[in-house]
Amino acid sequence: EVQLLESGGGFVQAGGSLRVSCAASGFSISSYAMAWVRQAPGKGLEWVSTISSGGDSTYYADAVKDHFTISRDNSKNTLYLQLDSLRVEDTAVYYCAKAGYWVTTPLDSWGPGTLVTVSS
Amino acid sequence: DIQMTQSPSTLSASVGDRVTITCRASQRITNWLAWYQQKPGKAPKLLIYKASSLESGVPSRFSGGGSGTEFTLTISSLQPDDFATYYCQQYNTFSGGTFGQGTTVEIK
Numbered sequence: 001e002v003q004l005l006e007s008g009g010g011f012v013q014a015g016g017s018l019r020v021s022c023a024a025s026g027f028s029i030s031s032y033a034m035a036w037v038r039q040a041p042g043k044g045l046e047w048v049s050t051i052s053s054g055g056d057s058t059y060y061a062d063a064v065k066d067h068f069t070i071s072r073d074n075s076k077n078t079l080y081l082q083l084d085s086l087r088v089e090d091t092a093v094y095y096c097a098k099a100g101y102w103v104t105t106p107l108d109s110w111g112p113g114t115l116v117t118v119s120s
Numbered sequence: 121d122i123q124m125t126q127s128p129s130t131l132s133a134s135v136g137d138r139v140t141i142t143c144r145a146s147q148r149i150t151n152w153l154a155w156y157q158q159k160p161g162k163a164p165k166l167l168i169y170k171a172s173s174l175e176s177g178v179p180s181r182f183s184g185g186g187s188g189t190e191f192t193l194t195i196s197s198l199q200p201d202d203f204a205t206y207y208c209q210q211y212n213t214f215s216g217g218t219f220g221q222g223t224t225v226e227i228k
Contacts, residue, residue, distance in 0.1 A: 035217070037219075044207065044219060044221050044222040045158070045164060045207050045222070046219065047209075047217045047218060062121075095163055095164070104152065104211050104212065104213065105169075105211060106154035106209065106211055107154070107156075107209075107217070108166045109166075110163035110164055111163060112162075112163055
């Protein structure tokens, strides 16, 4: 069974950093593109970032470009999102999701999410 | 960037009703569109991909249609478990997998 479990969320002051992780089980992330999607409290879904199956291509939403970094460790079957220079508007539940082999594929499995709260 | 616009934002319906949600893309996306269902406090769940293909395990009362710039999600006979928020997402290009703003289906 495919499972994804995020961790690493918490409270951080504006300007600070945090790294969220997503541990996968039931499949090998090395064969799939993986993504992060966030949801601010009471708001809709916002795509954040995607990394290709090989890890050689990364894509970011304009809102997070230059201050978030997506990466993967296939040996640990884990996806990461490094969040730097955090802003209050980055407060959200961060979901990791599994795509298909290509980055242009839908997100067919999701973790339960981890909450990141940025205070001013 | 491709923008996705859903309508309506909220839909009030009764059990047994047929409901349709519309999603419009700001430019042609062929049929590279997915629909997700999200319940409060839970992660989204993929329902439909490639505009009209039903994800494994999803009840057949859900169907998707459309191509180009206009797409629909239809629930043929609304069930109590279907009261939720629905999102469309384009994955045509990698300028980002843009989501629509969501449609909440609530009990009338």
